[in-house]
Amino acid sequence: MHTDFPAPARLIVTGARGLLGREILRLAPDAAGYGRAELDITDRAAVDAVITPGAVLINCAAYTAVDDAESDRDAAFAANATGPAVLAAACAAAGARLIHVSTDYVFPGTADTPYEPGDPTGPATVYGQSKLAGEQAVLELGAQVVRTAWVYSGVEGDFVATMRRLEAERDTVTVVDDQVGSPTSAADLAAALLELSTRPDAPRVLHATNSGTATWFDLAVAVFTELGADPARVLPCDSSAFPRPAPRPPYSVLSPAAWNAAGLAPLRPWRSALADALQRVSD
């Protein structure tokens, strides 16, 4: 992982109190970070007031409640489509650059080889549809889009944090073993986005996840192993055991080929990133 990249003139982070935004601010404490309370990305006047010429804005703001989005379409589209469109228009008007974070959910999730950036999209959920609309809006205005997947920091509420908690609370946990993705450390993704912030020449749509693949069951086993717990306490099951309003993609692997070909630092294997993340949260 590169850590010695030059900082852009001014870095702005929206959605800065979320999982990913917090990690970017941790690695780039001089950035101007705005949580939702300080800056609603759908408010054009408020957005105009914080964007300066030459700045790089990394948008981490989003409606990420995948199940709730199925019955809350307007809110999902406001944050995931209207908001990014506002940011892109404001950046274009001010002479700033927008890096917009998106998701594997723009794909149908039914492939069996990694998705390339140019592969056909086809979201199966309202969340994915809203994120795709956001991508299309910002790309029309010259922004860059970075799709990621399966992001965790291990601190609160995400899958890794939940497995840490359940390891302490329960004898066994049952975890789905029929969805495949690339677990991605928010810290590694944050560093990757900071590197990209220095590379306006990079392609318009890129994928960034830690490398390698796992099921949620594999990830839970790895968490237990890292914690020194017996991994046999993690039991596999099918997705049918946990029916949800929004269908989960069976296959969410995003190809790193375009990222790596652009000369950006390859993201490391997910297993070593997990070990570091758990070490950090237990310190």
Ligand SMILES: NC(=O)c1ccc[n+]([C@@H]2O[C@H](COP(=O)([O-])OP(=O)(O)OC[C@H]3O[C@@H](n4cnc5c(N)ncnc54)[C@H](OP(=O)(O)O)[C@@H]3O)[C@@H](O)[C@H]2O)c1
């Ligand atoms: N986490 C993952 O596994 C994952 C996977 C693939 C892609 N992504 C993408 O990565 C990006 C960051 O996700 P994350 O995991 O950091 O999500 P997160 O923890 O839910 O953070 C998103 C933040 O955006 C804020 N927000 C929502 N609407 C807003 C608005 N209108 N104006 C300003 N802020 C607003 C939220 O505030 P409130 O909480 O107050 O609403 C929240 O703090 C998103 O684009 C997401 O789609 C995440």
